Amino acid sequence: MPDLVIRDVVVRYGDGDESVTALDHVSLTIDPGSFVVALGASGCGKTTLLNLMAGFLRPTSGFATFGGQLIGGPSSERGVVFQHGALMPWLNVIDNVAFGLRLKGTPRSERHDRASETLRLVGLEGMEKRLIWQLSGGMRQRVGVARALTADPDVLLMDEPLGALDALTREQMQELILDVWARTRKSVFLITHGIDEAVFLASKLVVMSPRPGRVVASIDLSFGREYSNGVRAGDIKAQPDFIATRERVKGLIFSSRGISEAVL
């Protein structure tokens, strides 16, 4: 499976005095099969980074490659899950999930079979005929994940997929995403501003600082793998090691903003 490489990328919006530097010399690699989480406050360029990887945006300087090829635009090799789902309200659940296959001209029965398979994977069997506006926020995100997976991408790019969910649904979705990752062995890049979530999910945690967006730390972690090996999420999050890591990451974020934690 190909790796995704961001090398020395600068992204600047606007011209002259009013230009804003969203990303300032950022480098990052998503190794095949890894789970990279970008963590940072708003304004640190996380979403810009994802748009770059998806091909929605070109860097001002530097480059982004996928499997050694320069990323020139969106491609079905790189699936995207959006914060608010971005589902098609005129299609029912299964037609949303099968949308990528329809674009490729896959016959209806085959694409429905494959969409049903991914719906099972995200725990939405029996929901095929539901309409999007009849679903809860958590279910919509599952449809979004299933839609991206059905197109069989090599890497899954997730833009704050859990940001708009309530706390309980959020924890369920964290476990679901880890299950999907373990079962499909796809690379995942996920954006969040939840520290707990980032430490739990990441096999590589990238801590970013805002204005201009920079990478301040890159930490290898393995709590997600522990979960995949059968340890309960609650037990992992109660481990002294997990708590210590979480606090260290919190420290990194606050120091990168130039404010001490005690002030807040």
Next chain:
Amino acid sequence: MSETPAVASREAESLRVPSSRLNLEPFRRRFTYVGKVSIATCVAAVLLWWLLARLEVVPAMFLPSPFAVASKFFSVWTDGFQDATLPQHLLASIGRVSAALVGAIIFGVILGFAMHLSETGRGIIEPLLEFYRPIPPLAYLPLVIIWFGIGEFAKILVIFLGILPSIIIATNDSLKSVPRDMINAARSLGATRTQVVLLVLLPHAFPSILTGTRIGLGAGWATLVAAELVAATKGLGFMIKGAADFLVTDVVILGIFVIAAAAIAMEIALRLLQRALAPWQGRQ
């Protein structure tokens, strides 16, 4: 212990009241209040009309009674007026409006998309549209007749031109509001530009196109009568004009009611179509 029945009945009430309050009450209240006022208004208007006719405040030649109009409905339906029966007049008018409507939807959607997808398209269409849109169709009707004669084509063209702007504008406005993420989602699933247009933009714009059609239809009926005043041999506008020339006032009033009924029927049909085909509208 004497409290128990009271508690029980209060409980029963608290169980019963919300269900009737939450589900039926607003509906019933809307129906009883607004609905009753509306019905009462219509009945009062007809009564007033009948009273004015009955007391001959206005001569019957100018204001025939509701009964005279109603009986005229049956005689015009079967015997006709000016060489055509009421169904023939009605069908002629509906045919013209429908032909104009179909044409306006096709051209309106294409032009609305062209404005959105191409800067050249916007540059060409916008000034022409803004120039002719505020002009009442009656003003350019004579010109259309000079150019295209007095046949069916000229009539349908004028009605078409009356409907077209609202469909172009509704289409173009809805395309401006397509969520960026939805287009990006399709592209990241491998959609080509054509696929984005046909499978994302078009279904997204669909409910607005229907709304534009409904608004345009009002303009269409307004233009119809004007178009039919000119050398038609059938049609509701022609029937009204002919009746007015001979002071057959009951047929004039009949024609007005038939146009209203036809317009309302088309509006209801379009609303039902919108609800059936775009159930997601307003539920995002």
